[in-house]
Amino acid sequence: MGTENASLPSGMAAGLRIGLGEDVHALVEGRKLIVGGVEIPFEKGLLGHSDADVLAHAVADAILGAARIGDIGKLFPDTSDEWAGADSMNLLSIAASRVRDAGFQIVDVDSVLTAQRPKISPYRDQMRHNLAAAMHVDVSCVGVKATTSEHLGFEGREEGMSARAIALLQRVS
Ligand code: MG
Numbered sequence: 001m002g003t004e005n006a007s008l009p010s011g012m013a014a015g016l017r018i019g020l021g022e023d024v025h026a027l028v029e030g031r032k033l034i035v036g037g038v039e040i041p042f043e044k045g046l047l048g049h050s051d052a053d054v055l056a057h058a059v060a061d062a063i064l065g066a067a068r069i070g071d072i073g074k075l076f077p078d079t080s081d082e083w084a085g086a087d088s089m090n091l092l093s094i095a096a097s098r099v100r101d102a103g104f105q106i107v108d109v110d111s112v113l114t115a116q117r118p119k120i121s122p123y124r125d126q127m128r129h130n131l132a133a134a135m136h137v138d139v140s141c142v143g144v145k146a147t148t149s150e151h152l153g154f155e156g157r158e159e160g161m162s163a164r165a166i167a168l169l170q171r172v173s
Contacts, residue, residue, distance in 0.1 A: 015171030017104065019066025023057040026160045035113060035120070035161070036127025036144060037089045037134070042118045046161060049078035053088035055113050055144070055163045059131055060088075060095040062167035063106055067099045089134045096135040104169040106135050110143035111165035114155045120146035 027033075031045025036055045046052035060072045075098065076083040076091050083091070096106060109131070113120060120127075124144050132139040149156040 016107075017066040017068070017169045017171070019062045019064065019167045019169070021058040021061030021063075021065060021071075021165040021167070022163070023054045023061065024154075024160055024162045025052045025054045025057075027158055033118075034088070035115075036123065037087075037130030038123045038126050040118060040120075040123055044158070050076070050083055050086040050091060051088050054161050055111060055127065055165075056088035056092045056131065056134070058163035058165040059109055059111055059135075059142075059167070060092045062109060062111075062165040063099045063135070063169065064095055066167045066169040067102045067104050069098055069102050089130060092131065092134040093136075099169065103171055103173040105172045106137050106141065106167065107170050108141050108168040109135070109137075109165060110145075111163060112145045112147060113161060113163045114147055114149050115161040116148050116151060116156050116158050 025046035025048050027044045028047045029044050031047055033040045033042040033045040034051045034053045046054055057072055064071055072091060075095060127144045128139050128142045132142040154160045155162055
């Protein structure tokens with residue numbers, strides 16, 4: 001390896017960045033269940049300062065992380081009344097414009113939701129469309145997968161849901 005050489009690592013030279021996002025919210029009675037911008041009929045919903053859309057939050061953190069401009073906690077503090085009950089599709093849309101303002105294009109995003117119940121597959125395509133629309137990218141650039149945790153852990157006990165997302169950005173300016 002030519003460590004004396006000033007040439008950049010290939011990913012950096014190509015202006016490519018990756019980012020990882022992860023989020024968890026508790027499942028409680030008396031809340032709507034909103035995941036990927038879809039309201040899903042269920043006896044419990046996710047608890048949070050905003051609408052607690054765990055998938056949207058993971059995706060937002062992935063793109064913000066790839067652009068190295070912080071995270072949603074910094075952008076939308078849960079101490080601020082401004083974001084109380086917020087539609088997380090709006091938060092994701094704002095995050096995506098900050099990413100573009102920082103000089104990046106969102107190339108690709110993949111994600112996975114971990115939830116024991118309800119079954120997510122009927123809503124997957126709508127979630128992909130919602131996430132893509134919020135970020136102003138083509139739906140083919142957004143993946144959503146779902147898995148149970150085989151009844152293990154807090155997701156398996158239906159005490160909460162978690163989500164992970166990964167994003168690829170390209171520097172455009
Ligand atoms: Mg969150």
